[in-house]
Amino acid sequence: EIVLTQSPGTLSLSPGERATLSCRASQSVSSSYLAWYQQKPGQAPRLLIYGASSRATGIPDRFSGSGSGTDFTLTISRLEPEDFAVYYCQQYGSSPGLTFGGGTKVEIK
């Protein structure tokens, strides 16, 4: 099973700043089958990025994903107030199952 490690655990930033979130896999993620989700308190996760770098429908272009192999990054170019949330990465290219990272909380500084 592929283990995903997200860092940092918490990111304290101000609105307008750039956020860089990391997701590292214990082994190579095939075909960049990696997704990112945003979750706000009391809500279900929302898909942001799939295929490591493709934005989901309706996602603002301040969100971007990059990376391949074992190292992936989610970047939020300029934080808006509604972007403060928890972010999860997920790999889906590996049998027997899909796995999620432990999450990164982006909080207001």
Add this chain to the structure above:
Amino acid sequence: QVQLVQSGAEVKKPGASVKVSCKASGYTFTGYYMHWVRQAPGQGLEWMGWINPNSGGTNYAQKFQGRVTMTRDTSISTAYMELSRLRSDDTAVYYCARDLHSSGYGWFDPWGQGTLVTVSS
């Protein structure tokens, strides 16, 4: 619009079973795999498995094998997840989520609103 609506919160005693439903609308139910993911209070996301609504085939995470059963009723576009022999550490919000890939190994969109299952004596 594409929507997944789950059944309401449940309170169960240890050793009991719970069955959560997920009704799909706005798309062809049999055209996309459905996954179940859970989230314990204050914790991260844990994948439980998927069902292929077309064939009824399933794939469960090893951790849940023997305790989880995923089924579907295509006549009402609804998927079900039943978890048996409940323990206190099964207390969590359970989500269904549609798989946008064709193989059951894909990314999830949308997610249901979640169903809180509380296991307590």
